[in-house]
Amino acid sequence: MTTAALVHVIVSGLATGSVYALMALSLVIIYNATRTLNFAQGEMLMISTFVAWSVQQAFALPLLVTLPVAVLAAAAVALVFERLVIRRAIGATHWDVLIITLGLSLALRAVAGLAWSHDEFPFPSFFPSRPIALGPVRVAPVSLGIIGASLALMLALAALFRWTRLGRAMRAVSQNQRAARLMGISVERVYSLAWVLAAVVGAIAGVLVAPVIFLSSKMGLIVINGFTAAVLGGFGSMPGAVLGGMLLGVLENLAPLYLPSGIRYSVPFIVLIAILLVRPAGLLGRVEPRKV
Amino acid sequence: MRSLMSSLVAVLILGASSPATAQQGVTEREIVLGCSNSFSGPLAFTGEQATKFGVDLYLKVVNDAGGIHGRRVRTVYYDDGYKPQDAVANTRKLVEQDRIFAVIAPQGTPPVVATLEYLEENRVPLLFPFQGSPVTRGRKYVFSGMTLYDRQAKMMIDYLAGQRKYRTFGVLYQDDEYGKAFLTAFEKDLGRHNLKLAAAESVKRGASDVSAQIAKLQAARPQVTFLVLTPGPGAQALKERQKIGWTDTVMVSSGPLTDERYLALAADAAEGVEGLSLWPDPLTSDLPGVKAYRAAMQKYFGKNEPNRYSLSGYFAAMLFTEGARRAGKTLTRESLVTALEGIKGWDSGILPPITIGPDHETQRQGFWVRVEKGRFKQLTDWLTSD
Amino acid sequence: MRARWALVALGALLAAWPWLAPRYFVFLASLILVNAVVALGLNLLSGYTNQLSFGHAGFLAIGAYTAALLTLHAPAVPVVATLAAAGALTAVVGLAFGVPCLRLSGLYLAMATLAFGFVITEAILNLDGLTRGADGLRVPVARLGGWALATDTARYYLVAGVTVLLVAAAANLARTRTGRALLAIRESEIAAQASGVPVARYKTIAFGVSAFYTGVAGGLFAFIVGFLSPDAFDVFMSVDFVVMIIVGGLGSVPGSIVGAAVVTVLHDSLAGFQNYRPLIFGVILVACMLFMPGGIAGFGARLARR
Numbered sequence: 001m002t003t004a005a006l007v008h009v010i011v012s013g014l015a016t017g018s019v020y021a022l023m024a025l026s027l028v029i030i031y032n033a034t035r036t037l038n039f040a041q042g043e044m045l046m047i048s049t050f051v052a053w054s055v056q057q058a059f060a061l062p063l064l065v066t067l068p069v070a071v072l073a074a075a076a077v078a079l080v081f082e083r084l085v086i087r088r089a090i091g092a093t094h095w096d097v098l099i100i101t102l103g104l105s106l107a108l109r110a111v112a113g114l115a116w117s118h119d120e121f122p123f124p125s126f127f128p129s130r131p132i133a134l135g136p137v138r139v140a141p142v143s144l145g146i147i148g149a150s151l152a153l154m155l156a157l158a159a160l161f162r163w164t165r166l167g168r169a170m171r172a173v174s175q176n177q178r179a180a181r182l183m184g185i186s187v188e189r190v191y192s193l194a195w196v197l198a199a200v201v202g203a204i205a206g207v208l209v210a211p212v213i214f215l216s217s218k219m220g221l222i223v224i225n226g227f228t229a230a231v232l233g234g235f236g237s238m239p240g241a242v243l244g245g246m247l248l249g250v251l252e253n254l255a256p257l258y259l260p261s262g263i264r265y266s267v268p269f270i271v272l273i274a275i276l277l278v279r280p281a282g283l284l285g286r287v288e289p290r291k292v
Numbered sequence: 293m294r295s296l297m298s299s300l301v302a303v304l305i306l307g308a309s310s311p312a313t314a315q316q317g318v319t320e321r322e323i324v325l326g327c328s329n330s331f332s333g334p335l336a337f338t339g340e341q342a343t344k345f346g347v348d349l350y351l352k353v354v355n356d357a358g359g360i361h362g363r364r365v366r367t368v369y370y371d372d373g374y375k376p377q378d379a380v381a382n383t384r385k386l387v388e389q390d391r392i393f394a395v396i397a398p399q400g401t402p403p404v405v406a407t408l409e410y411l412e413e414n415r416v417p418l419l420f421p422f423q424g425s426p427v428t429r430g431r432k433y434v435f436s437g438m439t440l441y442d443r444q445a446k447m448m449i450d451y452l453a454g455q456r457k458y459r460t461f462g463v464l465y466q467d468d469e470y471g472k473a474f475l476t477a478f479e480k481d482l483g484r485h486n487l488k489l490a491a492a493e494s495v496k497r498g499a500s501d502v503s504a505q506i507a508k509l510q511a512a513r514p515q516v517t518f519l520v521l522t523p524g525p526g527a528q529a530l531k532e533r534q535k536i537g538w539t540d541t542v543m544v545s546s547g548p549l550t551d552e553r554y555l556a557l558a559a560d561a562a563e564g565v566e567g568l569s570l571w572p573d574p575l576t577s578d579l580p581g582v583k584a585y586r587a588a589m590q591k592y593f594g595k596n597e598p599n600r601y602s603l604s605g606y607f608a609a610m611l612f613t614e615g616a617r618r619a620g621k622t623l624t625r626e627s628l629v630t631a632l633e634g635i636k637g638w639d640s641g642i643l644p645p646i647t648i649g650p651d652h653e654t655q656r657q658g659f660w661v662r663v664e665k666g667r668f669k670q671l672t673d674w675l676t677s678d
Numbered sequence: 679m680r681a682r683w684a685l686v687a688l689g690a691l692l693a694a695w696p697w698l699a700p701r702y703f704v705f706l707a708s709l710i711l712v713n714a715v716v717a718l719g720l721n722l723l724s725g726y727t728n729q730l731s732f733g734h735a736g737f738l739a740i741g742a743y744t745a746a747l748l749t750l751h752a753p754a755v756p757v758v759a760t761l762a763a764a765g766a767l768t769a770v771v772g773l774a775f776g777v778p779c780l781r782l783s784g785l786y787l788a789m790a791t792l793a794f795g796f797v798i799t800e801a802i803l804n805l806d807g808l809t810r811g812a813d814g815l816r817v818p819v820a821r822l823g824g825w826a827l828a829t830d831t832a833r834y835y836l837v838a839g840v841t842v843l844l845v846a847a848a849a850n851l852a853r854t855r856t857g858r859a860l861l862a863i864r865e866s867e868i869a870a871q872a873s874g875v876p877v878a879r880y881k882t883i884a885f886g887v888s889a890f891y892t893g894v895a896g897g898l899f900a901f902i903v904g905f906l907s908p909d910a911f912d913v914f915m916s917v918d919f920v921v922m923i924i925v926g927g928l929g930s931v932p933g934s935i936v937g938a939a940v941v942t943v944l945h946d947s948l949a950g951f952q953n954y955r956p957l958i959f960g961v962i963l964v965a966c967m968l969f970m971p972g973g974i975a976g977f978g979a980r981l982a983r984r
Contacts, residue, residue: 037785103959103967109956235786273790
């Protein structure tokens with residue numbers, strides 16, 4: 001394996017890894033605010049990407065339009081679902097919400113199949129397809145584009161959480177819900193906003209990754225990679241989600257080169273089991289003592 | 293409690309009251325056909341096209357003209373998602389609950405091969421499956437629906453090694469009966485030319501990422517790389533080799549893969565790709581049968597684009613209709629089999645004249661194509677596989 | 679008193695079914711009973727000890743392939759022993775998995791089971807020298823003594839017999855010490871631990887027994903279905919089992935059976951509407967959690983109280 005080929009593979013891995021990182025971030029955003037896992041995160045990503053694609057194709061709009069359309073679609077789905085369904089279950093245990101989001105993911109997948117069929121569709125790429133030569137190394141522009149766009153989004157999120165009121169409110173709710181409420185923060189609004197923000201991040205991830213993996217109703221399965229990435233980095237930690245995502249992407253790309261090629265699809269599951277058994281807190285997380 | 297009992301009784305009466313006809317699936321007014329096919333998963337597009345826009349398209353024409361000896365033909369389809377276990381379960385449901393006369397145009401080598409034994413035990417005809425495993429050759433109730441894989445491989449190798457004088461070959465194949473049938477056939481046919489495969493990489497069925505396999509194949513530097521895949525990974529293979537800049541190999545698609553479908557998915561990465569086409573170009577051919585197919589598609593499914601998958605389903609229904617017509621008013625499974633076996637030199641207007649012998653192969657044809665500007669250009673006449 | 683008559687009537691219907699129903703419905707009844715056993719096993723784990731599993735299709739696959747391969751390579755072994763072996767092997771794998779997972783809490787455990795289910799099917803796929811991998815495995819006919827169970831009716835009676843035994847065992851569980859311990863854990867793990875219940879041990883037992891049940895069900899499944907391929911034992915099958923116990927009612931034995939029947943019949947009757955099936959199941963799940971969290975069993979209990 002030449003160095004040039006290796007670099008190419010690692011860069012590809014960082015690109016898919018960035019998408020996993022975004023997926024992980026959206027899961028963590030919802031979890032931190034509401035203490036529930038949204039099983040349907042992947043399907044929401046898939047639906048918003050499909051909507052954006054349909055709009056762009058139907059009205060022959062410039063490709064860049066897909067981004068804001070996906071974001072709007074995602075925000076709409078998230079808001080509707082959070083208000084109509086999750087809000088009702090606000091007193092329920094986390095099990096119940098998990099099962100509810102599981103039901104939502106099944107339903108969304110079926111709806112996508114009905115609206116667009118279960119076929120796969122080519123999604124036009126923002127970036128040219130001919131590889132760029134950096135010295136002896138060949139890199140695909142789409143990989144660099146995904147990495148760049150994802151990093152920009154991650155920085156924007158970091159800024160949001162650190163410097164805006166909304167971000168501080170979300171951090172407060174995730175640390176201690178009761179105290180936050182006593183301080184005058186509307187926990188319900190933070191819930192809604194967490195769902196919307198997570199969906200928006202997912203939508204951007206979807207538009208970035210669709211040209212690489214084809215648009216199809218099974219795109220939602222990427223949520224498993226996202227969850228593994230989040231756990232790998234330390235579930236609940238945002239820098240952990242980014243680190244976990246990048247690492248998982250590279251691992252997925254390197255494994256089939258040195259091991260039988262079929263191992264690629266087992267990598268997230270093997271990594272997940274390994275981390276949960278060896279170090280459930282992940283790379284950057286802290287072990288939380290269980291409160292009685 | 294009482295309502296529970298009465299609904300149970302209702303279920304039993306309904307279930308047990310299936311009329312005892314002389315031949316299952318054939319009544320005075322209708323013939324029932326069906327299959328388990330892919331409407332989700334890697335072959336969702338091809339499955340839907342072959343059945344709903346292929347078989348059903350031709351049957352619409354037939355039914356509108358009065359049917360076969362006054363009987364309309366109805367179809368029932370179930371989705372197996374390219375999974376053999378589900379294909380067997382669906383097929384059993386079709387035979388035992390929907391009481392079909394025959395299975396027509398199911399898809400996929402592993403799912404179809406999985407149902408072979410059950411269908412044989414129950415003496416249900418398996419007509420024109422969209423797959424070409426040699427395992428299906430020469431069985432009493434099975435008639436092939438595609439040039440079988442060993443014939444395809446022979447045509448491909450004889451053309452590339454014999455006519456075009458290529459020496460080194462690699463193959464990217466699906467890791468199941470579909471891919472392995474081709475792999476074995478390639479090795480055998482290369483042996484006849486005193487050649488060997490330079491490299492072989494496999495892809496799991498349902499997987500779409502082939503970057504590692506393409507990298508490993510490139511390292512072996514074959515002049516020709518065969519793609520024995522489904523449209524998704526096939527397109528990914530083309531895109532991946534473009535990404536890494538691997539230009540000095542000719543990518544060649546297997547028969548079932550050769551269709552505009554995977555070209556559309558691969559976009560500009562498909563330029564210069566070659567393959568064995570089993571069907572005439574559905575969009576441009578002016579063979580009379582293909583023109584009739586286009587006219588029917590325009591009339592009934594105006595928005596659906598013609599492709600080789602729906603053409604193959606259309607042809608399957610056409611061949612069934614020919615056999616059923618010849619079998620006459622007393623249509624039984626046996627009389628259908630006999631009628632089909634009697635087809636000699638029949639001109640469908642789509643393929644070269646069909647003669648069905650004891651091996652029950654309905655097709656032996658193929659010709660070479662190359663992609664130019666996003667469309668397949670015919671390079672040779674019909675190749676021979678004998 | 680009414681309950682006893684109902685049980686007798688049910689038993690009579692069960693015994694007479696193959697004489698009343700056409701061939702396909704006999705097969706469907708067998709499938710319902712097999713799914714009921716899986717639902718019982720899953721309920722033991724999830725309904726009692728709150729360890730939600732999204733990987734039970736993996737256990738089913740182990741049981742199915744074990745039974746199929748045993749019958750293929752050692753046809754002299756009587757089918758009851760084969761089923762027991764399938765259950766035992768699955769239980770061993772379940773314990774091997776359950777023990778390290780003891781310290782994982784709900785969400786992590788659920789995802790770990792999901793990963794586990796996938797790893798199992800991948801392993802079966804890759805051991806293709808033994809299992810025939812992606813091409814699938816034909817299951818040979820089961821033999822009971824010298825008698826080949828070659829018809830749907832014969833297999834139905836095998837399934838019904840085994841199911842009745844396992845259901846009775848599960849129903850009696852509630853009266854034993856183990857059953858009471860499990861119920862205590864379900865109500866509050868912390869309180870149970872504080873009262874001296876060795877929680878870790880019982881959670882492990884639950885894992886093992888749940889896997890055993892599902893393994894035996896897997897063996898039965900292999901015989902009635904006749905053909906196996908690893909790609910059919912996917913996460914969606916595991917989700918189907920979860921739907922069964924949610925709809926039927928967590929922690930309820932009759933609920934498991936009713937849930938299994940509802941989901942199996944719905945699954946089969948929607949075969950022509952496969953595009954709508956996951957939508958309907960998803961809506962059922964959501965509606966159940968919002969409006970009927972106790973499932974059908976909970977609903978029935980409320981009705982009975984009136």
